[in-house]
Amino acid sequence: xxxRDLIKNLSALPDxxxxxxxxxxxxxxxxxxxxxxxxxxxxxxxxxxxxxxxADGAVVADEPATTISxxxxxxxxxxxxxLKHDERVKLGGIEIKLASLVVETASIPEAPIAAxxxxxxxxxxxxxxxxxxxxxxxxxxxxTFEHAMREYWIxxxxxxxxxxxxxxxxxxSRAELFEVGYFExxxxxxxxxxxxxxxxxxxxxxxxxxxxxxxxxDPSFTSRHATEFTSVDSEVSWIDSHEDVMKLHEDLIVAxxxxxxxxxxxxxxxxxxxxxxxxxTPFPRIPxxxxxxxxxxxxxxxxxxxxxxDPEGERQIxxxxxxxxxxxxxxxxxxxxSIRPFYHMRHADDATLTNSYDLIxxxxxxxxxxxxxxxxxVLEAQAREKGLDPEELEFYLDFFRYGVPPHGGFGMGLxxxxxxxxxxxxxxxxxxxxxxxxxxxx
Amino acid sequence: xxxRDLIKNLSALPDxxxxxxxxxxxxxxxxxxxxxxxxxxxxxxxxxxxxxxxADGAVVADEPATTISxxxxxxxxxxxxxLKHDERVKLGGIEIKLASLVVETASIPEAPIAAxxxxxxxxxxxxxxxxxxxxxxxxxxxxTFEHAMREYWIxxxxxxxxxxxxxxxxxxSRAELFEVGYFExxxxxxxxxxxxxxxxxxxxxxxxxxxxxxxxxDPSFTSRHATEFTSVDSEVSWIDSHEDVMKLHEDLIVAxxxxxxxxxxxxxxxxxxxxxxxxxTPFPRIPxxxxxxxxxxxxxxxxxxxxxxDPEGERQIxxxxxxxxxxxxxxxxxxxxSIRPFYHMRHADDATLTNSYDLIxxxxxxxxxxxxxxxxxVLEAQAREKGLDPEELEFYLDFFRYGVPPHGGFGMGLxxxxxxxxxxxxxxxxxxxxxxxxxxxx
Numbered sequence: 001x002x003x004r005d006l007i008k009n010l011s012a013l014p015d016x017x018x019x020x021x022x023x024x025x026x027x028x029x030x031x032x033x034x035x036x037x038x039x040x041x042x043x044x045x046x047x048x049x050x051x052x053x054x055a056d057g058a059v060v061a062d063e064p065a066t067t068i069s070x071x072x073x074x075x076x077x078x079x080x081x082x083l084k085h086d087e088r089v090k091l092g093g094i095e096i097k098l099a100s101l102v103v104e105t106a107s108i109p110e111a112p113i114a115a116x117x118x119x120x121x122x123x124x125x126x127x128x129x130x131x132x133x134x135x136x137x138x139x140x141x142x143x144t145f146e147h148a149m150r151e152y153w154i155x156x157x158x159x160x161x162x163x164x165x166x167x168x169x170x171x172x173s174r175a176e177l178f179e180v181g182y183f184e185x186x187x188x189x190x191x192x193x194x195x196x197x198x199x200x201x202x203x204x205x206x207x208x209x210x211x212x213x214x215x216x217x218d219p220s221f222t223s224r225h226a227t228e229f230t231s232v233d234s235e236v237s238w239i240d241s242h243e244d245v246m247k248l249h250e251d252l253i254v255a256x257x258x259x260x261x262x263x264x265x266x267x268x269x270x271x272x273x274x275x276x277x278x279x280x281t282p283f284p285r286i287p288x289x290x291x292x293x294x295x296x297x298x299x300x301x302x303x304x305x306x307x308x309x310d311p312e313g314e315r316q317i318x319x320x321x322x323x324x325x326x327x328x329x330x331x332x333x334x335x336x337x338s339i340r341p342f343y344h345m346r347h348a349d350d351a352t353l354t355n356s357y358d359l360i361x362x363x364x365x366x367x368x369x370x371x372x373x374x375x376x377x378v379l380e381a382q383a384r385e386k387g388l389d390p391e392e393l394e395f396y397l398d399f400f401r402y403g404v405p406p407h408g409g410f411g412m413g414l415x416x417x418x419x420x421x422x423x424x425x426x427x428x429x430x431x432x433x434x435x436x437x438x439x440x441x442x
Numbered sequence: 443x444x445x446r447d448l449i450k451n452l453s454a455l456p457d458x459x460x461x462x463x464x465x466x467x468x469x470x471x472x473x474x475x476x477x478x479x480x481x482x483x484x485x486x487x488x489x490x491x492x493x494x495x496x497a498d499g500a501v502v503a504d505e506p507a508t509t510i511s512x513x514x515x516x517x518x519x520x521x522x523x524x525l526k527h528d529e530r531v532k533l534g535g536i537e538i539k540l541a542s543l544v545v546e547t548a549s550i551p552e553a554p555i556a557a558x559x560x561x562x563x564x565x566x567x568x569x570x571x572x573x574x575x576x577x578x579x580x581x582x583x584x585x586t587f588e589h590a591m592r593e594y595w596i597x598x599x600x601x602x603x604x605x606x607x608x609x610x611x612x613x614x615s616r617a618e619l620f621e622v623g624y625f626e627x628x629x630x631x632x633x634x635x636x637x638x639x640x641x642x643x644x645x646x647x648x649x650x651x652x653x654x655x656x657x658x659x660d661p662s663f664t665s666r667h668a669t670e671f672t673s674v675d676s677e678v679s680w681i682d683s684h685e686d687v688m689k690l691h692e693d694l695i696v697a698x699x700x701x702x703x704x705x706x707x708x709x710x711x712x713x714x715x716x717x718x719x720x721x722x723t724p725f726p727r728i729p730x731x732x733x734x735x736x737x738x739x740x741x742x743x744x745x746x747x748x749x750x751x752d753p754e755g756e757r758q759i760x761x762x763x764x765x766x767x768x769x770x771x772x773x774x775x776x777x778x779x780s781i782r783p784f785y786h787m788r789h790a791d792d793a794t795l796t797n798s799y800d801l802i803x804x805x806x807x808x809x810x811x812x813x814x815x816x817x818x819x820v821l822e823a824q825a826r827e828k829g830l831d832p833e834e835l836e837f838y839l840d841f842f843r844y845g846v847p848p849h850g851g852f853g854m855g856l857x858x859x860x861x862x863x864x865x866x867x868x869x870x871x872x873x874x875x876x877x878x879x880x881x882x883x884x
Binding site for chain 2: 001002004021022023024039040041042072074075076104105106107108111125126127128130131136139140142143146147150154158159160161162163164165166167168178179180181182183185187189195196199200202203204205206207211212213215217219227228230236237238239240244374375376395396398399400401402403404405406414432433435437438440441442
C-alpha cells in the first residue's frame, strides 16, 4: 500500500514529515504562495507551497510549483511535506508545507457537474457526485446502520440467507415483473424474497435475515420509487401475532439508530443539520381504521376507493404522532385483507382485517410486515380468492404441506430509511446507483 | 412469541416443567410407551409418553397418546412436560415426559425425500432437505463466516456498497449474459460488481465491500457452477500491486476461518468429520508459469492451448502445496494478459503478464483478484485489444478520466468457499437455493 497518513488522523500527529494521498478539491495559485485543498476518504487538508523567488524577487518555475499550477480539480496526487499545527488555518487548524507532489492520475480540467447541478445530472456523474463529503457520509451511515442490525441478528442467533433473485414465477403481483430470457425458457426477477424467507421457516431455520436486491418493474417516477432497491428482510418462527414482528422490527431500528448516532452523530449535525433521535420503544401503534379517523379529524379525507392510506395520509398521521407522542415512527396496523397479499394472516374473528402493519417514518412508509398464513387450506383459499394461479404457486404451497411453524416478518427499503433519517427528499440520494424506468447508467 | 425452551438449552436446566416446539423427527409408537424425537433449530430431544392402562391392563386411547399415534414426520408441535436428566438416554442424556402435545401444522405422512435421495431430488424438496442438521449447520457456518469478514471490514473502515444488478451493458464477457426486458429497452444482469466497485475508488470511497448476487448465463452442469451465486467482493485504493490485495484477502479468510472454528468447530467435527484448520499467513504464492512447471514435473501436462490452468492442474498444484507447505490455500499469480480481462493491470516490464491472481482452496479456484489498470490511455488500449465496444464502456471509462487512485480487489464465490471448507463435492449443498440451466424451482 502507498504509505500515507489518513487526513482525519493528522491533527493528532506532532509537527513533522507526513505523506497524504487523495484528490485535489481546490487550488489557489497565487503569486507568492500556492494553496491546494486535498481530500481523501477521511477528510480534507490544506497543502501550502510558498513559491521560490530568484535574487531579483521573480518567481521561479520550480517544483512542485509548476505541477500545482497545472492541477485540475479531481486529480489524484501523493503529497509529502511538513505538517504544521496553526490555529489560524480554518481547515482543521493544520496545514502541510509541501516538499513534493506527485500526480497519480490527472483529471480532465472541466468538471461536468457542480454542487448546484440538478439531481439527474448529478446521477449521470455519480462517481463525482459521491466525492462530496456529505454524499460519502450517507454510505458510511448506511454501513453503520446495516452492521448494527447484523450484530443484533447475530447476537440473537439468526441465520443469514441469500435467496435467489431468478424465479420461475412472480413473488408479488404480476404487474411489476421483470422478465429474463433464461436458456430455453424465461425467468422473473424477484420482487421480494417473500417466498424464500418463508421457506426458511418450513426448513426449521427459526430466525433469518437477508439484505439484498429486489426488483420492481414500476414505471413511476416519484422520489421514493426505484426499479431496483436494497431490501432488508427478517422472518421468525413461533410468533403469536404481528405484534412479535413489530417488537423485532423496532429493536432493529433502535440498534441501527443508536450505532449511527454514536458513530456519525456529530458529523450528521454538521453536514445535514440534523440531530439523530434514537426512537423510544414501543413505537406508537395505531390500527389503520383509527389512523384514517384521526387524519379525517385533522381535515384530510383520504381520496381512495379502497381501504388503503395514501402518501398524504401517511404524512398527516406522522404529523399527528409527532405532536401527540413526539415520535418519528408509527406502526399502522390491521390493514384490510382486500389490500394485502394473500399470504398475510387474517384476524381470527374478522377475516376482513389482517395481522399486518406498515411502518411509517417521518411521513413515509418504509416497511410492510405481517404474520403469515401458515395453514395450507386457508392459504390456498386466500390465494384463490385473490385470483392467483395455484399452479404457479405449487412450489410455494408445498412449504406448508409438510409442517410449518407460525411465523412472520417484514421487508424494509434501506434507501428509504436513510432518506428519511437524513431528511432528504429523494432516494436517489441514498442509493449508490439509482435505477429507474429511464435510468440504467452509469 | 410462543414461550418455549430451545432444545440446546435443556441440558443446562434442572429437572422440571419445560415447553419445547419444533418438528417431529421420528415416532416409536410402542405398546407401553411412546417416543417422539422432536427437533428445533437448535437440536433434538426425546419426548416420552408412558401409555395409560385401565384396570385390566389394556391400553387406554387417551391424550397425548392418540395424537402421538397419528403424528407424521415433519409435523410441527408444541410439547410441554417434565424435563428429566437420565444418563441412559442416548440423545443428550435428557428426555421430556409429556404432559401435552399440540399439533401446530400436520405434515403429509409420506416424506418425498429420504437421507439417501439423489441431490436433484433433494433440491426439489430443498425445504425438507434443509431440516437435516448437517445441512442447517452449513448456513450457520456461512452466517458466521460472513459476519467475521464484515467485522474485519467494519473494523478497518470499509464502506459497504450495494451495486445495481441491472446494467445497460455486460460487466464481463458478453458470452454469459442474461437479458432482461426493461420498459422500452433491455437490460443485462450484472455478472459481477466489477465496474461499480471500481467506481467507488474513483468516488474516493477508499475501501469498500459487497456481498451480493451475481449472474452468469453459463450453460454448464458442473458441480461448481451456478447461474446465480453470492459474490463476496472487496476493493481498495492506493495499493502498490496485487500483493496488497492478496494480503487483504488472506486476512479476511483467516478472520472467517477463525470465527467458524471457534463457533462451530466441534459440531463440524461431529457432523462432517473435519477439523477446521485456520490457515497460516502468508498463504503460499506461486506464479502461474511456475505452477505449470511444478504440475508438469508431477506428470500432468495441462491440456490447454491458452496459458490457463485447468481444474486438474488446480488440484495438482493444491496437492503439491499441501505436501510441501502443509497449506490448503495457494495464490497462483501473474496470469497471462491473454486470458485476463482488459481491466487487469499488466506488468510494467512485461505486458504479457498481469498483476493478478487466482486463489485456490483445496484444489478448486474460489476467487480472482487483481490490481486494476487505472491509467485511462492504457485501459482504453487494452479494451480495444480485447475487441470490446468502447461505446458500451464509455460510462466505465469515464470513471478514469476525472482522476482515480491505483486500486485493486477481488471477487470470491461464497458457496465455493463453504463447499471446500466442508469437503463437499457440489456447491448445490452450500447454496440456499441453487439455480442452474434447468433449475429455477423452488
